[in-house]
Amino acid sequence: MAKNITKKSENYSQWYNDIVLNADLAETSAVRGCMVIKPYGYAIWERLQAELDKMFKKTGHMNAYFPLFIPKSFFSKEATHVDGFAKECAIVTHYRLKNSDNGIVVDENAKLEEELIVRPTSETIIWDTYKKWIQSYRDLPILVNQWANVVRWEMRTRLFLRTAEFLWQEGHTAHETKKEAINETELILDIYADFLQKFMAIPVIKGRKTESERFAGAIDTYCVEALMQDGKALQAGTSHFLGQNFSKAFDVKFSNREGKLEYVWSTSWGVSTRLMGALIMTHSDDQGLVLPPKLAPYQVVIVPIYKGKEEFDEIDSFCTQVLNDLQTKGIRVKYDNRDSYKPGWKFNEYEVKGVPIRLSIGKRDIEKDSMEVFRRDTFEKKNYKREKLIESVLFMLEEMQTNLFNRSNLFLQENTFEVNDFEEFKNKIEKGGFVLAHWDGTEETEREIKKLTKATIRCIPFSEEEKGKCIISGRLSERKVFFAKAY
RNA sequence: CGGGGUGUAGCGUAGUCCGGUUAUCGCGCCACGUUUGGGACGUGGAGGCCGCAGGUUCGAAUCCUGCCACCCCGACCA
Numbered sequence: 325m326a327k328n329i330t331k332k333s334e335n336y337s338q339w340y341n342d343i344v345l346n347a348d349l350a351e352t353s354a355v356r357g358c359m360v361i362k363p364y365g366y367a368i369w370e371r372l373q374a375e376l377d378k379m380f381k382k383t384g385h386m387n388a389y390f391p392l393f394i395p396k397s398f399f400s401k402e403a404t405h406v407d408g409f410a411k412e413c414a415i416v417t418h419y420r421l422k423n424s425d426n427g428i429v430v431d432e433n434a435k436l437e438e439e440l441i442v443r444p445t446s447e448t449i450i451w452d453t454y455k456k457w458i459q460s461y462r463d464l465p466i467l468v469n470q471w472a473n474v475v476r477w478e479m480r481t482r483l484f485l486r487t488a489e490f491l492w493q494e495g496h497t498a499h500e501t502k503k504e505a506i507n508e509t510e511l512i513l514d515i516y517a518d519f520l521q522k523f524m525a526i527p528v529i530k531g532r533k534t535e536s537e538r539f540a541g542a543i544d545t546y547c548v549e550a551l552m553q554d555g556k557a558l559q560a561g562t563s564h565f566l567g568q569n570f571s572k573a574f575d576v577k578f579s580n581r582e583g584k585l586e587y588v589w590s591t592s593w594g595v596s597t598r599l600m601g602a603l604i605m606t607h608s609d610d611q612g613l614v615l616p617p618k619l620a621p622y623q624v625v626i627v628p629i630y631k632g633k634e635e636f637d638e639i640d641s642f643c644t645q646v647l648n649d650l651q652t653k654g655i656r657v658k659y660d661n662r663d664s665y666k667p668g669w670k671f672n673e674y675e676v677k678g679v680p681i682r683l684s685i686g687k688r689d690i691e692k693d694s695m696e697v698f699r700r701d702t703f704e705k706k707n708y709k710r711e712k713l714i715e716s717v718l719f720m721l722e723e724m725q726t727n728l729f730n731r732s733n734l735f736l737q738e739n740t741f742e743v744n745d746f747e748e749f750k751n752k753i754e755k756g757g758f759v760l761a762h763w764d765g766t767e768e769t770e771r772e773i774k775k776l777t778k779a780t781i782r783c784i785p786f787s788e789e790e791k792g793k794c795i796i797s798g799r800l801s802e803r804k805v806f807f808a809k810a811y
Numbered sequence: 812c813g814g815g816g817u818g819u820a821g822c823g824u825a826g827u828c829c830g831g832u833u834a835u836c837g838c839g840c841c842a843c844g845u846u847u848g849g850g851a852c853g854u855g856g857a858g859g860c861c862g863c864a865g866g867u868u869c870g871a872a873u874c875c876u877g878c879c880a881c882c883c884c885g886a887c888c889a
Binding site for chain 1: 812813822823825846847848849850851879880881883885886887888
């Protein structure tokens with residue numbers, strides 16, 4: 325079984341690549357650092373998208389679309405923001421090609437007067453636009469999200485986890501007051517945490533980023549962090565309180581209720597195709613991908629087992645009825661009636677692709693009016709009577725969703741450690757997982773710890789203050805923070 | 812962007828040091844037949860600018876130079 329997948333214990337990153345390729349999620353493309361997301365992988369992304377989109381809309385957000393290109397001058401208006409992204413921008417300088425003796429070349433006569441930056445994120449173009457939309461407090465809040473692609477010219481890429489081009493959603497909101505903007509930042513963080521836990525079955529820790537890990541241009545960055553099976557942390561989503569940084573940079577003022585001009589308060593927030601990486605590395609095993617039922621493009625696959633055409637016809641009509649019954653209940657089902665592959669081959673195929681439940685139906689089953697039900701997360705096989713099927717499948721899907729969350733939550737708990745001295749800290753970090761420890765709040769200490777252990781501060785939890793001594797400097801610390809080696 | 816490694820059919824590879832018939836093998840693919848309850852078997856067949864561009868040589872997958880891509884390890888990042 326799973327003959328093309330490297331064992332997780334042998335080589336974790338090879339295992340990850342093998343899953344992505346064998347489950348048919350994505351592949352590398354002819355363009356350096358960019359991936360092709362294949363139909364099955366994209367179907368999972370669409371599930372993610374659909375659920376998140378619902379959650380955004382339920383909280384009053386609407387989708388819009390802003391341009392891919394950003395004039396270079398816009399980009400340089402917010403100083404910290406430029407610094408953060410300058411090193412990884414793709415730049416459009418010309419708009420025409422021509423034929424020459426060396427084949428097709430850039431037409432030097434078609435140089436753009438102002439270069440265009442391929443968006444690494446859209447704050448600048450959006451704030452330039454919001455300037456036109458906002459005059460009064462009556463125009464606020466603006467609660468906009470966009471689903472888009474962005475480009476960050478990464479040197480070292482990995483499918484889904486870090487690619488030069490990636491898909492994401494970016495929310496950009498404008499508010500009357502600081503309080504309201506902070507509330508929005510928190511609301512979104514809660515949505516992200518909820519989504520990850522309830523739909524993706526990925527437990528997360530919530531917190532604030534330190535200054536050095538903060539988004540370029542933000543006052544405060546909140547994040548949800550997840551723990552992968554190799555003990556490394558992965559930032560799964562971020563929500564930024566931008567204060568008045570962008571409204572000042574783009575001169576976006578509004579008349580407040582007292583008739584005075586004031587700069588707008590804002591937020592931005594996003595999750596990306598990186599979530600696909602989180603999904604894979606949280607649940608999958610040596611047999612392949614494991615999908616939580618709520619995100620599986622197919623929750624159930626039906627595999628017919630037969631000898632010869634006659635037997636097939638009989639089984640086919642039984643399977644089709646089962647298919648219809650399940651679909652009527654809103655279950656996503658695939659009936660694989662291809663004759664070109666044998667049942668064993670199909671079993672393997674759907675295990676690698678992480679389909680939660682497999683039904684196999686043959687002559688024996690029809691005679692007993694039952695079928696074999698296989699569960700991907702536990703590898704359990706059971707026989708169910710047909711009249712019990714729908715009920716059982718619905719129950720099993722629920723149970724799997726819960727089981728996957730509980731399993732990864734247990735892993736998170738078992739790999740989160742509290743330590744009080746640096747020796748123990750090094751020890752735990754070396755083994756992987758989150759380590760809660762006192763930190764004096766300075767950037768020097770943070771850098772020092774990173775240099776010595778490769779661990780970074782993943783987040784400062786929202787917990788109550790609990791004074792103590794920094795594990796490395798011995799200076800006063802207000803609370804323990806989460807450290808980990810990270811993706 | 813630094814250090815290391817690898818590019819041979821769709822995929823995985825032998826051959827490369829030490830140049831010399833028609834480039835090896837497995838999987839996959841196509842046709843036909845037998846099969847079908849955990850990755851079927853037989854017979855026949857198709858498929859290669861040996862990563863790309865130059866060079867050395869009577870002769871290059873093999874030697875030299877440059878470039879490109881991918882993988883691993885660092886710095887940077889969602």
